[in-house]
Amino acid sequence: MSATAQAVSAEGIDHGAPAIRVRGLRNVFGSQVVHDGVDLDVQRGEIIGVVGGSGTGKSVLMRAILGLRPPQGGTIEVLGVDALSERAREEGVIERNTGVLYQNGALFSSLTVQENVAVPLKEHYPDLPADMIDDLAMLKIRMAGLDENAAPKLPSQLSGGMRKRAGIARALALDPALLFLDEPTAGLDPIGAAAFDELIRTLQRALGLTVFLITHDLDTLYTICDRVAVLADRRMVIAAPLPEVEKFDHPWVQEYFHGPRGRAAQDAKDRGR
Numbered sequence: 001m002s003a004t005a006q007a008v009s010a011e012g013i014d015h016g017a018p019a020i021r022v023r024g025l026r027n028v029f030g031s032q033v034v035h036d037g038v039d040l041d042v043q044r045g046e047i048i049g050v051v052g053g054s055g056t057g058k059s060v061l062m063r064a065i066l067g068l069r070p071p072q073g074g075t076i077e078v079l080g081v082d083a084l085s086e087r088a089r090e091e092g093v094i095e096r097n098t099g100v101l102y103q104n105g106a107l108f109s110s111l112t113v114q115e116n117v118a119v120p121l122k123e124h125y126p127d128l129p130a131d132m133i134d135d136l137a138m139l140k141i142r143m144a145g146l147d148e149n150a151a152p153k154l155p156s157q158l159s160g161g162m163r164k165r166a167g168i169a170r171a172l173a174l175d176p177a178l179l180f181l182d183e184p185t186a187g188l189d190p191i192g193a194a195a196f197d198e199l200i201r202t203l204q205r206a207l208g209l210t211v212f213l214i215t216h217d218l219d220t221l222y223t224i225c226d227r228v229a230v231l232a233d234r235r236m237v238i239a240a241p242l243p244e245v246e247k248f249d250h251p252w253v254q255e256y257f258h259g260p261r262g263r264a265a266q267d268a269k270d271r272g273r
């Protein structure tokens with residue numbers, strides 16, 4: 001078997017391919033064109049921060065990459081797999097290799113934390129014995145920085161920060177190569193947000209994850225993102241390391257990074273936050 005053949009798994013995952021490759025993506029709702037020619041490459045093992053004004057289509061982009069909503073045009077590859085293909089959808093390839101933390105945590109309110117984390121395990125590995133599922137769920141709960149005491153609690157019995165950690169535990173359930181986070185620090189106080197950023201960075205390094213992170217939080221961009229991608233004018237106007245993005249000549253970018261909040265975040269980074 002050649003090296004190339006070995007790098008491609010039975011389910012079609014190409015371990016040499018970029019984590020995400022989007023070309024010419026077009027998304028339309030009725031008469032509203034949200035994306036018109038979005039291109040994006042996400043490299044293995046990077047944390048990419050996706051920013052843009054409200055309604056520029058950050059969540060729509062994430063849902064398209066996850067195969068949750070077919071776009072009106074363009075191509076999407078995730079780990080070398082055509083994410084829009086029938087086969088990928090039918091076999092759940094993208095779902096099995098990605099973990100997602102939605103904005104509100106999206107936990108099942110009637111299930112405990114441990115039961116929530118077990119849901120994807122039971123769905124994808126129905127033959128796993130129950131005690132093994134419990135052990136795996138507990139491991140993910142600890143990896144997300146939660147105490148074991150949180151496991152039997154319902155989401156309503158947790159603080160906002162703990163709920164997000166429970167969401168991360170569930171996102172990690174299937175040992176994904178890619179983690180998608182939709183505004184992970186929204187609603188957290190600054191100390192909680194900084195701790196959450198730290199958790200993401202630690203997990204990314206320890207597990208070699210690729211992280212696609214939608215955020216409005218400038219501190220998150222400055223502290224943990226390797227590159228920043230900016231959605232504006234219905235496309236990705238730049239995807240580059242922050243120093244390059246800060247200098248990019250675009251009105252939204254200039255306002256965002258050099259307005260009062262942008263300057264405060266830069267100062268905080270310089271002081272070591």
Ligand SMILES: Nc1ncnc2c1ncn2[C@@H]1O[C@H](COP(=O)(O)OP(=O)(O)OP(=O)(O)O)[C@@H](O)[C@H]1O
Pocket residue numbers: 029034052053054055056057058059060061
């Ligand atoms: N299911 C849908 N039906 C109709 N329009 C939609 C749908 N989903 C998204 N849109 C529209 O697409 C645009 C982009 O939405 P999206 O949620 O991706 O924005 P966003 O960049 O994530 O915004 P925010 O930063 O405010 O969360 C919005 O104008 C929204 O109204």
